Amino acid sequence: MQRIINDPDNVVDDAIKGYLRASPSLFAATDHPRVLKYPSSASDKVGIVTGGGSGHEPAFLGYIGEGMCDAVAIGEIFSSPTADAFLEAFRSAPHGQGVACLYGNYAGDNMNVKMAKQMAEMEDIEVKTVIARDDVASAPPAERDKRRGVAGEVMMWKIGGAAAARGDSLDEVIRLAQKAVDACSSIGVGLSSCTIPANGKPNFSIEPGHMELGIGHHGEPGIEVAPLTSAEAIATAMCDPVLADQDFAGSEVAVLISGLGATPVMELNILYAHIAERLEAADIRVHRTDIGNYFTSLEMMGATLTLMKLDDELKPLLDAPARSLAITQC
Amino acid sequence: MQRIINDPDNVVDDAIKGYLRASPSLFAATDHPRVLKYPSSASDKVGIVTGGGSGHEPAFLGYIGEGMCDAVAIGEIFSSPTADAFLEAFRSAPHGQGVACLYGNYAGDNMNVKMAKQMAEMEDIEVKTVIARDDVASAPPAERDKRRGVAGEVMMWKIGGAAAARGDSLDEVIRLAQKAVDACSSIGVGLSSCTIPANGKPNFSIEPGHMELGIGHHGEPGIEVAPLTSAEAIATAMCDPVLADQDFAGSEVAVLISGLGATPVMELNILYAHIAERLEAADIRVHRTDIGNYFTSLEMMGATLTLMKLDDELKPLLDAPARSLAITQC
Amino acid sequence: MQVLDATQGRDILEELVEVIVDNRQYLSDVDGAIGDGDHGINMAKGFRLCGESIAGQSLSLSKALGTLATTLMGSIGGSMGPLYGSLFMGMAKSVKDKNVLDAKDFGEMLADGQQSLEQISDAKVGDKCLLDTLVPAIESYRQAIEVSDDFPNALQALRNGAQQGRDSTLDLEAKIGRAARLGERSCGHLDAGAVSCCLLLTRLADSTERRLEKAAA
Amino acid sequence: MQVLDATQGRDILEELVEVIVDNRQYLSDVDGAIGDGDHGINMAKGFRLCGESIAGQSLSLSKALGTLATTLMGSIGGSMGPLYGSLFMGMAKSVKDKNVLDAKDFGEMLADGQQSLEQISDAKVGDKCLLDTLVPAIESYRQAIEVSDDFPNALQALRNGAQQGRDSTLDLEAKIGRAARLGERSCGHLDAGAVSCCLLLTRLADSTERRLEKAAA
Ligand SMILES: Nc1ncnc2c1ncn2[C@@H]1O[C@H](COP(=O)(O)OP(=O)(O)O)[C@@H](O)[C@H]1O
Ligand SMILES: Nc1ncnc2c1ncn2[C@@H]1O[C@H](COP(=O)(O)OP(=O)(O)O)[C@@H](O)[C@H]1O
Ligand SMILES: [Mg+2]
Ligand SMILES: [Mg+2]
Ligand SMILES: [Mg+2]
Ligand SMILES: [Mg+2]
The missing domain is CATH 3.30.1180.20 (Dihydroxyacetone kinase; domain 2)
Structure with a gap:
């Protein structure tokens, strides 16, 4: 294994340090070590949150920024972030107008987002989700709900992020992000x-x-x-x-x-x-x-x-x- | 060799087809199959040309564009472009104010650029060069002229490209590009x-x-x-x-x-x-x-x-x- | 009647941590055959963290299980965080006010754990996952105590049910998780979650058995 | 006195193409040891193209060499395009108006090629490059015709000089090109350019020798 790493069990945390140091205009730390946010998000817009396992770079952190995502929950390599991390991402994104959580269809992500959403409800943060299912190879059209989310997620983030940036409501952002990934x-x-x-x-x-x-x-x-x-x-x-x-x-x-x-x-x-x-x-x-x-x-x-x-x-x-x-x- | 290619001897030409189709706003064909140019270069600025062997992507084509390079000569994998290609790149870039050829210190590139420059002279195209020598591992400071050009070339293109874009003269573009890469x-x-x-x-x-x-x-x-x-x-x-x-x-x-x-x-x-x-x-x-x-x-x-x-x-x-x-x- | 002292939970938890940490590579290898090869990494990370946070403390079984649940949910993510997190949280809640557990209490603790887990996932027996171990193990325990309130006997039933459940996954075609993508090709391999669940239930049974004492009832 | 008919150049050129194309893998392997392993690819590409463009044509030696030079310069890039391009262009110019070449003309052709090459590169003997073959080969040829105007004898001297030159690169430390970065570690390996140059000069000598005829002088 030819890798530029320190402890193989700490690659995600070690990389986060680098991101924070390299791009302070794009990334800010939050109360959760596995959540980064865009430091300049407008506060009066719908928050865009995503998250998923690491190892897919530039996804997911590379899609934080202006007109894109506001906060990202970061999982271990190829493994869903925790519910805690998703919750902190909801809190760290602008949430006065609600939060659109746009992520991919994997069992772990589904469960953790579900739990985080329940916890967010108790804090009066409204979260709606779009689950990317664009991989045609992962199930036939009739079983679209079983399909994995893959690179179509990029389109979903771009469309959802742009809709939020221009001031669309949560329902409208969700509708457009869903439409975007359904079109993929x-x-x-x-x-x-x-x-x-x-x-x-x-x-x-x-x-x-x-x-x-x-x-x-x-x-x-x-x-x-x-x-x-x-x-x-x-x-x-x-x-x-x-x-x-x-x-x-x-x-x-x-x-x-x-x-x-x-x-x-x-x-x-x-x-x-x-x-x-x-x-x-x-x-x-x-x-x-x-x-x-x-x-x-x-x-x-x-x-x-x-x-x-x-x-x-x-x-x-x-x-x-x-x-x-x-x-x-x- | 796990590669997405057709004939291994034609990878460069096959890839050029893809670039041209994918990004018509960044790449236009020229009279030489191994030269692409930016189709929207201002005609009254100093032309910025680079070139080198393929296999270094996004270098060199990825640095064609607004505020960057105007034309690129494309070599075989890890091998200098021909003198013909460099010459056509000089012709394809805006050249009324002269051309700055900003490339890396490799024997092949040096010889081909030298020949192309001589040919350009016969066409009254003024070409000046900056040769990147930023790789500290390739020779001690006292023998800086033997050093290879590596990623410092990116800085050279960025600085040279920006100077040309704002209307600097050829000498000024050359001075700044040289300064940039010397600073690397x-x-x-x-x-x-x-x-x-x-x-x-x-x-x-x-x-x-x-x-x-x-x-x-x-x-x-x-x-x-x-x-x-x-x-x-x-x-x-x-x-x-x-x-x-x-x-x-x-x-x-x-x-x-x-x-x-x-x-x-x-x-x-x-x-x-x-x-x-x-x-x-x-x-x-x-x-x-x-x-x-x-x-x-x-x-x-x-x-x-x-x-x-x-x-x-x-x-x-x-x-x-x-x-x-x-x-x-x- | 034999009972488990539920005021001293740390020791039992440390044994659960031990069995997972010791089997880190094995669990990843099992996952590697039809999944992405990280089940041991995920589990060991969560359990190790739990072990660190309970070290040296005096904790009731409920508190210790609760710490495990929170650590798993908060630290390992993936599927296992919420699944095992819910399971152990359900168990922790079930024994919250108990100082001792008899065989029936212990069975209720397991059942409450299962119910909590089922709230978060709609996986079921036959899907090739940890439920294929958990459900028959708990059912086997339940049947044992219906017949007799002999605690060691019921724990043996738990172990048997868990092992049979784990082995049942060998021939199953995965319906959920990453292995589901393999379809028929997932047959012939154990499910990683079913294996870790079997390790945990078996060690829980062993550990409980060693601690059983006669209650002055 | 023996002379070479310089009005029929295509056949000789085709032999040069052949020797390079046949040694594509060998040349790349030699380059692979201390360079980037593409010398055979580069050379074969240029020579093959030249072969295609001269096929079936009737060309003087000068025209044929000129086509080779232009094809190399215009198609293979790298270091070899300009270096061999200049060499063959210098040779082409040298024999431009000649119908026959005697041993002296042939020697001048080689010398003019060398001079042309030296204009584009400041590489020198001892740098571990094709000059280590070219220069001693030409020098050996020159010495031979100083002694006698026997053409085959001079061609044999060319071959001997080329081979000794090529072999001299074995112990040299590379001063230029990619191998220069290796320093001492470049010793113990032949230089790819020296090898290809030796193949070319040897085949040129063989091919010329076979075509020598008595001039009615
Ligand atoms: N939706 C689900 N419900 C229940 N169990 C699941 C589900 N998805 C996966 N599993 C279990 O998770 C195990 C794999 O866990 P692990 O490797 O840690 O996570 P991941 O699948 O994210 O890599 C599988 O062997 C299976 O038992
Ligand atoms: N500056 C130079 N002058 C003369 N010959 C050189 C020079 N640089 C390299 N060479 C020759 O080029 C040969 C390598 O050629 P080739 O592999 O085709 O090109 P590249 O080095 O670009 O991969 C070397 O073996 C050496 O003989
Ligand atoms: Mg995983
Ligand atoms: Mg090369
Ligand atoms: Mg796994
Ligand atoms: Mg080479």
Whole structure:
């Protein structure tokens, strides 16, 4: 395990120290060591909170900032934050207009958010949630409620954050964030495993010369282990289930290609060239494309594709200004 | 080799297709397939050109944009672009006020830029160069002219780009870019090797449990192969030669921590927490810190530290607005 | 009739901490086969912290279990924080005002724990999770004390039920948690939560048994 | 007196292309030991492209060398593009108006190539680079024709000089290029550029020798 760490059991706390020192304009400490907040949130807006396991950087901390999230609850590597942490995040975000907690569909997160929400109620903090379920590989459309949340969460945060920033009500922020993530269909492909520091050995394994289509962000098994083929064939294998998930034809879309950690960004661009061709052939117009490491899995090799169907309501929110480590646009 | 590519010999051209499709507001094709330019450069400013081998993403293409570089010559993986490509980059950048070619000190780049500059002269394009030599591990201070350019190039582009954007003359842009990179002292630490696609096997090797201090961006051997220690000890090993290189005490600095590709950003933050402590102890004030993948080496594990001494002239240029894939600030 | 002195809870808790910390790697390995390989890390972290915070203190069983619950909920997150947190919180509440526990009280404590857990999760027996250990173990205990109020006998039933429950997960297809994504491929592996739950119930039974004393009833 | 027909250059060039393409992996392996392992890739790419662009054409030696030079400079970049590009461009210019080359013309061609290369790089013998092959090879050729104008004999001297030059790099400490960073650790390995230069000069000598004909002089 070739890692720049101290005690493998303390990587999360040690990293938080670095974030706080590096970006004081984006991060402030709170009463909970596992919660950071944006120090300049307007107090009269709906608070945007998210949280989840660590190891997905720039998620989740990278999405704290202006026009984005106000507070983030930070879990251990690949493990939900505690209910205490979510509660403190609700308290640390502006909450006079209520709090929108926008997170991904994982059992631990569901339980901890549920408990935190109950505790917040006792403090008269109104919390509503949107649970991202954009991974088409994790369950068929009929069982959408079982799907994992993956890189579509980035879109959910951006849309929810922009709606809150312009002064939308809690119900409106929730409606738009829900609409945003419902408009997203995502899929991942994994080319290698990753190693949780405290564990010291790879989480699972992918044989050299193979890839796993539909892999989850923690290495959850996908729908198929297949021989590693060309970027062109991988693009097809990723586009097929995504395009089958929603009726994208004739619409405008936003495309997000995220690396899983160790795959060079050059390869994401090679992949995208083929995806773009495929979208064109399917009469789908691309409004914007973002390619980079937006939602990773430690040093896993691979990539995710997220396609988001846009309309006149979502587009301006997606393009609205934001300032955070992962997304800054003017 | 777990890669999302087509023909390993065509990765660079295939990736360029993706960049062009993904970001038409940042990249436009030119008459040379290995040169991209910013389509919205003001025509009456000094042109900023850079170039170098591929495999360092987001360098070099990620630094094309508003307030940054105007055109980039793109080489094969870890290999200088051709003289033809540099020449076309000079032509593609605004060149009425002259062109500042800001690149790193590698033999191939030096020869190709030299030839391109001669060819440009015949077309009455005035080209001046700044050659980054910020890697303290690559030669002692007395032989600074032998030093490699590493992540300090990012600072050079940012300062040079901002100076050109505000209308500075070619000589002034060159003076400031030179000043910027002279103010930078950098060092890298490598924890693993990387694989050039066309080669199909690792470039060199670092034994598990070891790290290479002073490693270059192409795996050039460093000053010491040592057992892999704690983040705290790595921070010390990196800070020592950097702090010995210039008199930083009492000054304000900018800090850039770049991952080499596969090291999770979380670890860069763990590392930075210790570097920040060390800088504080050395009476160095940190004006800003940027942590992320700014100048990589394919999927190498490891990190670089760049310390840049600031003054009232450099600071506003560093903080000036920019819009590019790698750096966007408002 | 045999009873457990419920005024001295720290020692029992320390044994629970011990069994989890000792099995840190084993639990992670079990989780690694069909999950993400961190169950031992998560559990050991929470239990170790609890161990540190109760060290040297004199605590009732209720207080000790309550500390464990709060520590788990507040420190380990994941699924295990809320699940085991609720379980032990339910148990702590159940024995709040008790100085001694007889076999029936002990059974109620287990049942209250289970009920508390079921409020937070809608996982059920057959889903391949810790409930596959917990529910049959408690049911086996309940049946034992219906037949006789022999405390050691009931504890043995608890152990048997837990072990059978744990082993039942071997052939189950996971319906919840990360392993659910594996579908049929999750068969042939024990569930990590079921294993940790079995370790805990077994050690709780052992520990209780050693402490049973004749009540002057 | 023996001369080389300089009106038919394509065949000779194709042999140079062949020797580089055939040694792609070997050259990369040599570079891998103390460099970045891509010398074979770089060279093979440029030479293959040149091979494609001259295929089927009737070219003078000068035109063929010129095409090689331009292709290398315009396609392979790195250090090798400008270095070999300059070398072959200098050679091409040297034989521009010649229909036949005698041993002296051939020697001038080599010397002009070297001079052209030295304009672009200030590398020198002892730096551990292709000059360590090129310079002694040309010097050895020059000495041979000073003694006698026997062309095959001079070509043999070229080969010997090239091979000795290449082997001299084994013990050298690299002063330039990526290997220079290795310092003493670069000793004990051949230099990739010296190896490719030796392959090229040797094949050029072989190929020329086979084509020598008696001039009606
Ligand atoms: N929704 C749930 N309800 C009950 N138990 C669950 C649930 N999800 C997971 N589990 C249990 O959690 C165990 C895994 O715990 P652990 O590895 O610590 O957490 P994580 O799954 O977050 O990595 C599984 O073996 C299973 O017994
Ligand atoms: N400045 C230089 N002058 C002359 N030869 C050089 C110089 N730099 C490198 N070389 C030669 O280049 C060879 C390596 O070539 P190659 O691997 O193709 O390029 P790169 O070093 O860019 O990867 C070395 O073995 C050496 O002979
Ligand atoms: Mg986990
Ligand atoms: Mg190279
Ligand atoms: Mg787990
Ligand atoms: Mg090389």
